[in-house]
Amino acid sequence: MNSKNIAAGAALLAGFLMASTAGAYTYTTCGDVKVVWSSGFSMVQNTFSIAPGSSRESALNNAIGRWRGVDGMMDMVSKSATVNSGSSVAILNFQNDVAVVASANIGNNNGLTLMLSDGCFFGGDMEWIEADVMVASNLAPYGPLDETSLVTSGRKTFIHEFGHAHGLGHSQRFDDMRSAQPRPQVGGTGETVDVLPDDAQGGRFLYPSGNSEVNLFATAHRRTSNDKIVTNDTGTFIFCSKGGGSITLNATVGNNGTVDVKQTERWWVSTSGTAYSGGTLIGSWANGTFLANKVKTRQVTFTMPALTPGTYFLYHGVDVLKEVAESREDDNNVREVVKIQVNNC
Amino acid sequence: MRSQNVRSLLLTVILAAAWSRGAVADSSRPLTDTLDALVSTAVIVEGSVTEHTYTYDAAAGPRTVATLSEVRAQLGNYRGNTLQVANLGGPITERRWLFIPELPRLTDGTRYLVFLTNSAWFYSPVVGEYVFRLEPGPRGSDVLIAPSGHAVTGITAEGLEFTDEPVVDTQLDFLRPHARQPLLSTDPALLAGAMAKEDFLTAVRSLAWTAPLQGEFRGAPATDRVWDRMSTSEDTSPLTTTNGH
Numbered sequence: 001m002n003s004k005n006i007a008a009g010a011a012l013l014a015g016f017l018m019a020s021t022a023g024a025y026t027y028t029t030c031g032d033v034k035v036v037w038s039s040g041f042s043m044v045q046n047t048f049s050i051a052p053g054s055s056r057e058s059a060l061n062n063a064i065g066r067w068r069g070v071d072g073m074m075d076m077v078s079k080s081a082t083v084n085s086g087s088s089v090a091i092l093n094f095q096n097d098v099a100v101v102a103s104a105n106i107g108n109n110n111g112l113t114l115m116l117s118d119g120c121f122f123g124g125d126m127e128w129i130e131a132d133v134m135v136a137s138n139l140a141p142y143g144p145l146d147e148t149s150l151v152t153s154g155r156k157t158f159i160h161e162f163g164h165a166h167g168l169g170h171s172q173r174f175d176d177m178r179s180a181q182p183r184p185q186v187g188g189t190g191e192t193v194d195v196l197p198d199d200a201q202g203g204r205f206l207y208p209s210g211n212s213e214v215n216l217f218a219t220a221h222r223r224t225s226n227d228k229i230v231t232n233d234t235g236t237f238i239f240c241s242k243g244g245g246s247i248t249l250n251a252t253v254g255n256n257g258t259v260d261v262k263q264t265e266r267w268w269v270s271t272s273g274t275a276y277s278g279g280t281l282i283g284s285w286a287n288g289t290f291l292a293n294k295v296k297t298r299q300v301t302f303t304m305p306a307l308t309p310g311t312y313f314l315y316h317g318v319d320v321l322k323e324v325a326e327s328r329e330d331d332n333n334v335r336e337v338v339k340i341q342v343n344n345c
Numbered sequence: 346m347r348s349q350n351v352r353s354l355l356l357t358v359i360l361a362a363a364w365s366r367g368a369v370a371d372s373s374r375p376l377t378d379t380l381d382a383l384v385s386t387a388v389i390v391e392g393s394v395t396e397h398t399y400t401y402d403a404a405a406g407p408r409t410v411a412t413l414s415e416v417r418a419q420l421g422n423y424r425g426n427t428l429q430v431a432n433l434g435g436p437i438t439e440r441r442w443l444f445i446p447e448l449p450r451l452t453d454g455t456r457y458l459v460f461l462t463n464s465a466w467f468y469s470p471v472v473g474e475y476v477f478r479l480e481p482g483p484r485g486s487d488v489l490i491a492p493s494g495h496a497v498t499g500i501t502a503e504g505l506e507f508t509d510e511p512v513v514d515t516q517l518d519f520l521r522p523h524a525r526q527p528l529l530s531t532d533p534a535l536l537a538g539a540m541a542k543e544d545f546l547t548a549v550r551s552l553a554w555t556a557p558l559q560g561e562f563r564g565a566p567a568t569d570r571v572w573d574r575m576s577t578s579e580d581t582s583p584l585t586t587t588n589g590h
Contacts, residue, residue, distance in 0.1 A: 024511075028444070031520045049577035053584040091573040092437065099577040105570070107468040108376070115444045119436070120519035126442075137578035152377070164446045169515070172493045172507060179447075179474055179493060180376075226498055226506035 031123015187334025406572025
């Protein structure tokens with residue numbers, strides 16, 4: 001970050017809550033007692049439809065890895081050493097299968113998870129005994145997604161269906177368990193399809209380990225008040241090179257950890273599309289606190305500094321001073337969708 | 346199977362008879378917006394759930410059948426005044442239950458507005474999540490509540506719009522799986538922002554000029570598959586070294 005360009009005059013004119021989410025996860029019960037697996041469950045990969053080394057396997061591995069990566073939640077799901085190389089999978093065979101199938105075979109859903117349980121007779125006597133996860137074959141890309149992407153993808157479907165496999169239901173928030181895509185992502189240069197705050201909180205509720213997690217992320221997405229997942233801002237802002245214009249931005253930060261985090265944010269611009277580690281600062285916000293298990297979108301307004309004419313990318317970073325040790329550090333800085341055009345004037 | 350569901354045998358016979366029409370595999374397109382949903386719809390009906398029963402068939406699998414009474418078509422044609430919505434899922438044996446979280450769930454004593462598919466179906470006859478609980482709104486008109494528990498505030502060609510917060514707790518308890526869930530508050534303000542059913546239907550009729558309802562609703566699931574075995578789709582994609590971890 002170029003400290004000379006720290007916009008000392010950058011004014012934080014507005015910062016208000018637009019949307020926050022927490023505790024919105026859903027699950028099933030038997031006599032008010034949560035229905036869960038009694039122990040960890042292994043998924044048998046159908047290698048006919050999810051070939052080893054393929055992008056589909058990448059999506060599968062990501063979903064398992066991300067759910068296992070939720071600190072504070074027991075590691076429930078794993079990949080079985082056994083594989084099924086056949087061109088079909090069986091339900092009710094006490095084997096947890098994961099496969100990719102034709103969309104028409106699952107009612108044109110993007111994914112479908114069939115959960116089998118024993119009976120619920122008295123309350124508290126029901127548990128999951130089998131989960132079969134099906135993901136539609138027409139959902140490419142299955143591979144890693146750009147942080148700004150709102151595409152309907154197999155990668156997001158896998159992580160959603162594995163939420164069901166753990167016992168979570170749908171919830172319409174800034175989360176993976178939304179019933180329909182698009183679903184939001186975390187920003188940064190690492191994996192962008194991750195378990196989001198409500199999902200993680202739900203997983204910790206169903207399978208608590210007692211451990212804690214610290215992790216903030218910046219994201220290029222936000223949830224609107226009428227329940228749409230959109231990018232924070234779109235289009236191009238135009239400014240004069242002499243600086244002085246005002247810019248108002250939507251900024252979204254998620255905390256998918258278990259503790260509130262106080263930190264410093266920055267916004268910067270660069271003509272490079274990969275300037276995650278810094279550029280010309282346009283604004284900062286010190287000592288901002290983000291609550292555990294919440295996603296917050298707020299509007300911030302800054303005064304633009306003088307800039308060389310050109311087209312700039314906009315970046316937003318959380319915990320930029322590295323004040324907090326996090327379980328992930330590669331999701332802190334996001335390149336937003338909006339562009340900034342600086343003209344010679 | 347639980348003794349209360351003995352009547353399922355009769356329904357199984359009815360379903361089996363209906364299959365003789367020889368339905369083909371699901372063919373409607375994936376739903377990406379409201380227009381997709383409309384062209385996948387044969388008829389939009391309104392009715393009240395008066396009964397839940399279970400059926401089991403070796404091919405069709407366990408079904409939870411919600412019977413809607415006093416059914417009337419709001420858009421499209423529907424003959425008869427009852428409707429059976431037979432979703433896949435329910436008891437397989439006394440000690441085994443199939444649950445599919447993606448499928449819509451109806452509750453007893455509840456009025457619904459239901460979009461019924463025009464394609465051969467196997468999992469549910471409902472188009473996506475286009476099944477809405479109807480509740481009296483604060484201005485005298487019914488309002489719509491989506492399966493997510495959020496009230497509908499608008500509908501456009503791109504999709505539905507909802508309240509920021511849910512108005513119904515959608516938690517499912519298997520001890521009383523069909524119990525009607527209470528509103529989260531008795532305060533009329535809870536549904537103040539919800540769209541009136543009449544306005545919703547007016548908007549739907551307008552959108553249907555672009556994406557007209559078509560085809561016929563089939564009352565029974567397709568017979569070209571079995572519930573407990575599924576063909577998989579061969580992975581022919583290029584291999585990659587990325588593993589996603």
